[in-house]
Amino acid sequence: MTDERNEERLTAYLDEELTPEERAEVGLRLETDPTMAAELEAMRGVGNILRRAADEWERDVSFDGFYEKVAARLDPIESAAPSLLSRFENWLQWSVRHPATAAAFTILIVMGAGSAYWASRSAPIPVLQMRGGAVQIENLDFENSSAVVYKTDSDVTIIWLSDEDPQ
C-alpha cells in the first residue's frame, strides 16, 4: 500500500468512516506496523491542536445581532410604511441638523395659518362714506310708484321712490 493510500485509510480510521471490516484490518496493521502507528499518532496530535484552536476562537466570537448584521448586508426588502411616531422622530432629527431651514418652514406655516385665521374673521362694518359723483341716469323704470331724483349739497344723487311726496 502506498503512503498516500495509507494516509487516506488512517484519516478515514480517525474520522470513523470505515466499515467494521476495514476498521478491523487497519487495527491489525497498526499492531504490526510501528511506522503506521506513529503516523496515526501524529495525525491525531494535529487534529487535537486544530480542535483546541477552534474551541478558543469560538469562545471569543459573539453571535449577538448576528442575524441582523447578516440581513443588513443582504439586498434590502421594502418594509411597511413608517409609523407616525417614527416620521416625527425623523423630522425632529432633520430639524436639528438643518435648524435654519426648519425655522423658515415653521415661520411660513405660522404666517399662512395666521392669515387664514384673520381672513376668516368678519371684517368690521365699513362706515358709510357718502361721496358725491356725477351720476348720469340713462334709464329709470319704476313700476308701481313714483320716483323723484334729487341731488344733495354734497353732490350725492338720490332716487326716491314713493306713492306720495315725502315732504
Add this chain to the structure above:
Amino acid sequence: MRVLLIVLVALAMPSVGQAQKEKRLTITVHVIHASKHGNQVDARLESLKKDLSVFGFTTYELITVASHQVGVGEKFEVALPGGRKLEITPKTRTREKVRFQAKIDGLLNTIYGIDSGGTLIIGGPKHEDGVLVIAITHGDPAAE
C-alpha cells in the same frame, strides 16, 4: 439659497393676488331703516343723516351691509327686508366711469353711470314704521 428663494416667493404671492383683485370693482351696499320715531342715529350713518335731512328722519338704523367684488357683467345680489332683493350689475367700464344696472324687483330698474367711489341712494320703499334707504357705493376710492 433654495430656502431664501422659497421665502421670497411665498411673500410675493399675496401681492400677486392683491393685484388681481384690484382689477375688479368693489360694491358696498348699506341697507338702512329710517323713521321719524325716536332719536337714534347709528354713528356709521352720520353722513347719510346729513344728506337726508330734507326728509326729516330722526332715527337711522343700519340693517345690513354687504360688500362684494364683481367684474363687468357679474351680478351682485343683496337681500332686502320684506322679501325683496337688490341686484347690481356692472355693465361697462371705462377709466373714469362705470355703468351699472340696479334692480329692485317690483319697484325699480335703472341704468346709470357713476364716477368711481361715488354713492347712489335709493330710498322710499315702506318698511315697518319708516322707509328703507339703500346706499350703493361704487368702487373703493383708496384702491382705484
